[in-house]
Amino acid sequence: MTTFLTGWGRTAPTPARLARPRSVGQLRELVASAPRRGVVARGLGRSYGDAAQNAGGLVVDCTGLDAWTFDEGSGLVTASGGVSLHTLMTALVPQGWFVPVSPGTRHVTVGGAVAADVHGKNHHRDSSFGAHVRSLTLVTAGGEVLTLRPGHPLFAATVGGMGLTGVIAEVTFGCVPIRTSMMRVDVQRTADLDETMAVMADSDHRHRYTVAWIDLIARGRRMGRSVLTRGDHATPAEVKEAPPFAPGALARAPAWVPGGLLNGLSLRAFNELWYRRAPRRRTLTQGIAPFFHPLDGVEGWNRMYGPRGFVQYQFVVPLGAEETLRGIVATLSEHGSPSFLTVLKRFGPGSGGLLSFPMPGWTLALDLPAGGRGLSGLLRGFDRRVAGAGGRVYLAKDARLGAAMMAEMYPELERWRRIRDEADPAGLFRSDLARRLRL
Amino acid sequence: MKNALGGVDTVLLLGGRSEIGLEIVRLLAGLGAGRVVLAARDGFDPPDLGAEVHVVPFDALDVHGHGAVFARATELVGDLDVVISAFGVLGTQERYDADPAAAAEAVAVNYGAHVSVGLHAARVLREQGHGTLVVLSSVAGARVRKANFVYGSAKAGLDGFAQGLGDALHGSGARVLIVRPGFVIGRMTKGLAPAPMSSTPRQVALATVAALRAGAPSVWVPRALGPAFRVLRLLPRALWRRLPR
Ligand SMILES: Cc1cc2nc3c(=O)[nH]c(=O)nc-3n(C[C@H](O)[C@H](O)[C@H](O)COP(=O)(O)OP(=O)(O)OC[C@H]3O[C@@H](n4cnc5c(N)ncnc54)[C@H](O)[C@@H]3O)c2cc1C
Numbered sequence: 001m002t003t004f005l006t007g008w009g010r011t012a013p014t015p016a017r018l019a020r021p022r023s024v025g026q027l028r029e030l031v032a033s034a035p036r037r038g039v040v041a042r043g044l045g046r047s048y049g050d051a052a053q054n055a056g057g058l059v060v061d062c063t064g065l066d067a068w069t070f071d072e073g074s075g076l077v078t079a080s081g082g083v084s085l086h087t088l089m090t091a092l093v094p095q096g097w098f099v100p101v102s103p104g105t106r107h108v109t110v111g112g113a114v115a116a117d118v119h120g121k122n123h124h125r126d127s128s129f130g131a132h133v134r135s136l137t138l139v140t141a142g143g144e145v146l147t148l149r150p151g152h153p154l155f156a157a158t159v160g161g162m163g164l165t166g167v168i169a170e171v172t173f174g175c176v177p178i179r180t181s182m183m184r185v186d187v188q189r190t191a192d193l194d195e196t197m198a199v200m201a202d203s204d205h206r207h208r209y210t211v212a213w214i215d216l217i218a219r220g221r222r223m224g225r226s227v228l229t230r231g232d233h234a235t236p237a238e239v240k241e242a243p244p245f246a247p248g249a250l251a252r253a254p255a256w257v258p259g260g261l262l263n264g265l266s267l268r269a270f271n272e273l274w275y276r277r278a279p280r281r282r283t284l285t286q287g288i289a290p291f292f293h294p295l296d297g298v299e300g301w302n303r304m305y306g307p308r309g310f311v312q313y314q315f316v317v318p319l320g321a322e323e324t325l326r327g328i329v330a331t332l333s334e335h336g337s338p339s340f341l342t343v344l345k346r347f348g349p350g351s352g353g354l355l356s357f358p359m360p361g362w363t364l365a366l367d368l369p370a371g372g373r374g375l376s377g378l379l380r381g382f383d384r385r386v387a388g389a390g391g392r393v394y395l396a397k398d399a400r401l402g403a404a405m406m407a408e409m410y411p412e413l414e415r416w417r418r419i420r421d422e423a424d425p426a427g428l429f430r431s432d433l434a435r436r437l438r439l
Numbered sequence: 440m441k442n443a444l445g446g447v448d449t450v451l452l453l454g455g456r457s458e459i460g461l462e463i464v465r466l467l468a469g470l471g472a473g474r475v476v477l478a479a480r481d482g483f484d485p486p487d488l489g490a491e492v493h494v495v496p497f498d499a500l501d502v503h504g505h506g507a508v509f510a511r512a513t514e515l516v517g518d519l520d521v522v523i524s525a526f527g528v529l530g531t532q533e534r535y536d537a538d539p540a541a542a543a544e545a546v547a548v549n550y551g552a553h554v555s556v557g558l559h560a561a562r563v564l565r566e567q568g569h570g571t572l573v574v575l576s577s578v579a580g581a582r583v584r585k586a587n588f589v590y591g592s593a594k595a596g597l598d599g600f601a602q603g604l605g606d607a608l609h610g611s612g613a614r615v616l617i618v619r620p621g622f623v624i625g626r627m628t629k630g631l632a633p634a635p636m637s638s639t640p641r642q643v644a645l646a647t648v649a650a651l652r653a654g655a656p657s658v659w660v661p662r663a664l665g666p667a668f669r670v671l672r673l674l675p676r677a678l679w680r681r682l683p684r
Pocket residue numbers: 008040041042043044045046047048051052062081082102103104105107108109110111112113115116117118119120161162163164166167168169295396397431
C-alpha cells in the first residue's frame with residue numbers, strides 16, 4: 001500500500017510502500033524484498049522530521065512486533081522493536097518498575113528509542129536509552145539476525161543510528177525499581193537565564209529528573225526566566241496513597257491548552273500564563289503522566305499548528321559554551337519567535353552511540369511553526385553558532401539541517417559510515433533523512 | 440530532499456547558460472542547495488554558484504541523448520530535488536517568415552525537446568517519489584499573438600504539456616511548477632523594447648523560488664499578469680489582432 005508519510009511535525013510528506021510485519025520471519029522477508037529505493041523502519045512516527053520516511057521505497061511499520069517479557073529478578077525487559085514505552089509503563093508501574101529513560105512522550109517504540117538513543121529529564125544522571133541496553137537483535141541488509149552487545153562496533157553504530165544499520169527486532173534493557181507511582185516535584189521560578197543555569201548546575205545532582213521551561217517571549221532583564229522542575233520517584237512516606245499508573249484518566253486536555261491554531265498571540269499569552277501560574281517555589285506530588293508526558297494528554301496536539309506543520313529545533317552545546325546558548329536565547333527573544341514549550345536541560349555523559357545526540361552540556365528545544373518568515377535563515381545561523389561551539393542538532397527532531405553541517409556536528413560520522421558500509425554495502429537501509437543529510 | 444522549510448539539496452539545470460535558470464540556481468544555492476548539475480552545450484565554462492557544480496554535455500535537439508543526461512546527473516548527485524527545464528531560443532517572427540526551416544527548428548527546441556526532457560524528468564521524479572520539475576513557459580503562450588506566433592505557439596504547446604504532466608504526476612510525490620514570465624529584460628531579448636509588466640531574470644528567479652518553497656503549481660511573473668491574462672483571453676479576436684505587439 002502506498003501511503004504519504006510525515007513525522008510528528010507534519011512537514012515534507014513523501015510516498016512509500018508501508019508494510020507491517022507480525023513476526024521476525026515476515027520482517028526478514030520484507031527486508032529481502034526491498035526495492036531499489038531501499039527500506040527503513042518506522043515506529044510510532046514521533047520523530048519530528050523525515051527520519052522514518054523513505055520516498056519511493058519501503059517503510060516497515062514495526063508496531064506489529066509487540067511481544068515482550070519482564071524478569072523481576074534482574075529487572076530486565078526484553079521487548080520486540082515495536083513495543084511502546086506506554087505499553088511497558090502501563091504494565092510495569094503497578095509492579096513497581098519504571099523505564100530507565102522516558103522522553104517527553106511515552107508513545108514511542110523501543111526500536112525508536114534505541115535508534116534515536118532518546119534522553120529524558122534524568123540524562124544528567126542516567127545518560128540516554130542506549131546506556132541501559134544490554135543487548136539487541138538486528139535484522140541486517142544481508143538478512144541475518146545479529147545479536148549485538150555494548151562494545152560491538154555495530155552496536156555503537158545502531159544506538160543513535162536512526163534505523164540506517166538495520167531493523168531492531170528486539171531489545172533487552174534494564175528497568176529501575178520505584179516504590180510508588182507518584183513523583184515528588186520541586187517547582188521553582190527563576191528570574192533570568194543566568195539564575196536558571198546556576199540553579200540547575202548547583203542542584204541537578206540532588207534530583208533524578210530536572211528540566212526548565214524557558215519563557216522565550218520575555219526580553220531584557222527577564223530574558224530566559226524559567227520554571228524549573230526537579231523531581232524524584234516519591235517514597236510511600238511522601239504520599240498518603242499511591243494510585244496506580246492510569247493513563248486513561250489523562251485523555252482530557254489540560255486546561256492550559258490555547259484554543260484554535262497556535263499563533264503568535266496565543267503563544268505569547270500562553271508563555272506569560274505558564275510563567276505566572278507557576279509558584280515561586282513549591283513542592284508537590286504529581287502523577288507520572290503529568291510529570292513526564294504533559295503533552296500526551298492532548299490527543300493530536302501537533303495538528304494545532306495547521307497544514308504547514310512545525311519544526312522543532314533542539315541543539316546541545318558543550319559545558320563551557322554557555323555564551324553560545326545565551327546568544328541564541330537572546331536572538332530568539334529579540335526575534336519574537338513564538339515557541340510553545342521551550343525546554344532547557346543539562347546533559348551528563350553520552351552513551352557511546354556514534355551518532356547519538358547527547359553530550360555533557362546544555363540542550364535547548366523549541367517548537368516553531370514551519371511557515372514562519374525568515375525561519376530557515378534564522379535556524380541556519382543557529383546551526384553555525386552551535387557547530388562553532390562544538391555542539392550539534394538532534395536528528396530525531398530535525399527536518400531541515402544540511403549535509404555539510406551534519407558532518408561538522410557529528411565528528412564520528414566517518415567512523416559510523418565505515419561500520420554501516422560494512423554491514424550494508426549496497427545502502428539498502430535508507431530514509432529521507434539519510435538522503436537529505438547524505439548519510 | 441526538499442526539507443521541512445522548502446529548502447532543497449540538489450538541482451539539475453537543463454540549459455546551463457540560461458540567465459533565468461542560473462539565477463534560480465544561485466538563489467537555491469544561497470538557501471542551502473549544495474550540489475548543482477548544469478547541462479549545457481559544449482564549451483561551457485560554469486560560473487561560481489556557491490555550490491558544488493558539475494557540467495554535463497547536453498544538446499536539446501539530440502533527444503536520443505536526453506536519457507543519458509539524466510542518468511549522468513543522478514549518478515553525480517543522487518536524487519534530483521529540482522529539475523529546471525530552461526533552454527530555449529527566441530528569434531523574430533520576420534526571420535521565421537523568411538526561413539520556415541529555422542522556425543521548425545526553433546519549435547523543436549522550444550517545445551519538442553522540452554517534451555522529451557519533461558518525460559525523462561517525470562520518470563526519474565516519479566520513481567524518487569519526490570522532486571519538482573520547473574518548466575519555463577511564457578505569457579507568449581497564454582494567448583498567441585501575431586507578432587511572435589511561432590515562438591508563442593511553441594510556448595502554448597509547452598504550457599499545455601506541463602499542465603498535463605503535472606496532473607499525471609499528481610499523487611506520486613513529484614510535482615511540476617509552471618513559470619510564466621512576461622517580457623524578460625535580458626540577453627535573450629536584447630535590442631527589443633520592453634513590454635508592459637516586464638521583469639528581470641532575478642525577479643523571475645525570486646518568484647520561482649518562492650513558488651517552489653510554497654509548492655505552488657504555477658506562477659506568473661509579475662503576479663499581476665495572471666489576472667491580466669484571464670481578461671485578455673476573453674478579448675474578441677478582432678481586437679486582439681490589432682495589438683501592436
Ligand atoms: C511530544 C514529544 C516529545 C519528545 N520528547 C523527547 C525527549 O524528551 N527526548 C528525546 O530523546 N526524544 C523526544 N522525542 C522524540 C522521540 O522520542 C524520538 O523521535 C523517538 O525516536 C520516536 O520513536 P518512534 O517509535 O516514534 O520512532 P519513529 O519516529 O517512527 O522513528 C524514529 C527513528 O527510529 C528508527 N526506528 C524506529 N523503529 C525502529 C526499529 N525497530 N529498528 C530500527 N530503527 C527504528 C526510524 O527509522 C527513525 O530513524 C519527543 C517526541 C515527541 C513527539
